[in-house]
Amino acid sequence: MDEALEPFEFSEPMPCYESNRLLSSDLDDGRCVHCQKFLTLDCPYIGHFLGEEDE
Numbered sequence: 001m002d003e004a005l006e007p008f009e010f011s012e013p014m015p016c017y018e019s020n021r022l023l024s025s026d027l028d029d030g031r032c033v034h035c036q037k038f039l040t041l042d043c044p045y046i047g048h049f050l051g052e053e054d055e
């Protein structure tokens with residue numbers, strides 16, 4: 001049986017989405033906006049927050 005799939009199997013956060021430990025758990029929304037790389041060039045999603053989209 002493959003029913004024993006871990007709940008985190010599909011909700012496992014990407015490295016980018018790892019919560020910023022410097023932020024309080026109150027601010028930890030598990031999203032990139034609070035990731036450890038937020039507002040750094042290491043964040044592959046930085047472009048989203050800069051509002052820059054290739055058209």
Ligand SMILES: [Zn+2]
Nearest residue numbers: 016032035043
């Ligand atoms: Zn990020």
